[in-house]
Amino acid sequence: MAGNSQRRGRRSGDGKKTATAGTGGKGRRALAGRGATPPAEARPGHPAQRRAQAEVRRRTERDRSRQRAEEAPELLLGRNPVVEALRAQIPATALYVVTGDVSRGGTDERITEAITLAADRGLPLLEVGKGEFDRMSNGALHQGIGLQVPPYQYAHPDDLLDLAGNSGRPPLIVAMDGVTDPRNLGAVVRSAAAFDAHGVVVPQRRAVGMTASAWRTSAGAAARLPVARAVNLARALGSYQDAGLQTVGLAGDGDVDVHEYDGFADPVALVVGAEGTGLSRLVRERCDVVVRIPITRDTESLNVSVAAGIALYAAAAARR
Structure with a gap:
């Protein structure tokens, strides 16, 4: 009914509606909205955000557990591994032998040799009961003997540059991107020492x-060649580039054959990738050049330690 409208407009004398009162820009601001909708992981209370936060907590706890394990002494188990470690002069703090096996050492020449080698180095010989040793080894097969190995003392990546500067030779450093097999790491350290590299760098995580x-796999080379740990491997490679080193990646789809690359006589940081996945994206972007080892098509790829040994041989040959 005319005259009963609650709207803020007014009507002219002939009953026609005129312009309504404005909102002072409030309506326009409301229509503007609040921007793009954030992803589910960023919305407070969203299930996707809770899952993402739980994954971050799990990853953090895994990293902390691994760090605690690395900071604690390691127990190397088994007769052959212990004897090989003692022969290679691996740093150790004690030799554990199950009670009774010391007196029966003559029945197994490996236990006898381990006891003799440990005594020659002045290592404490500790006898423990089988039940106690089962607990110490978390139920793993120990064959009645174990060698306690202290945590490894890592160098800083910059320490390798200082070592190279004092050697009178162009720097040659091996960087390992995400290698997870300790035997491959030990084999690369052994090859690096054999071909006059100045050290090996590994990432702190993953x-x-x-x-x-x-x-043990390094066959004593780890006692002669420093291994450094980098918080961020890509950033460490960047600092090597700033120091004048060429960063040379090694991958099956590299740009040039390893024997055709002519820069090995210069300061070089050789970068090798993880088993299967190869170089990560960020690390590969830090490489000045990526070289490849030509192999037959029937072979998909080479083991990382074998590939590193071939590239280190090429570098050593270029420096002679």
């Missing part, structure tokens, strides 16, 4: 460290 298994 990669294996210098475990007792890596020590």
Whole structure:
């Protein structure tokens, strides 16, 4: 009914509606909206955000657990591994032998040799009961003997540059991107020492460290060649580039054959990738050049330690 409208407009004398009162821009601001809708992971209370936060917590706890394990002494188990470790002069703090096996050492020459080698080095010989040793080894097969190995003392990536500067030779450093098998790490350390490299760099996360298994595989080379740990491998490679090193990646789809690359006589950081996945994207972007090892088509790829050994041989040949 005319005259009963609650709207804020007014009507002219002939009953026609005129312009309504304005909102002072409030309506326009409301229509503007609040921007793009954030992703589900960023919305407070959203199930996707809770899942993402739970995954971050799990990853953090895994990293902390791994760090705690690396900071604790490692127990190398088994007769052959212990003897090989003692022969390779791996740093150790004690030799554990199950009670009774010391007196029966003559029945197994490996236990006898382990006891003799440990005594020659002045290592404490500790006898433990079988039940106690089962607990110490978390139920793993130990064959009645174990060698306690202290945590590895890593160098800083810059320490390798200082070592190279004092050697009178162009720097040659091996960087390992995400390698998780300790035997591959030990084999690369052994090859790096054999071909006069100045050290090996490994990432702090998502990669294996210098475990007792890596020590043993290096056949004593880890006692002569420093292994450094980088918080961020790509950033460490960047600092090597700033110091004048060429970063040379190694991958099956590289740009040039390894024997045709002419820069190995210069300061070089050789970068090798993880088993299967190869170089990560960020690390590969830090490489000045990526070389490949030509192989037959029937072979999909080479083991990382074998590939590193071939490239290090090429570098050593270029420097002679």
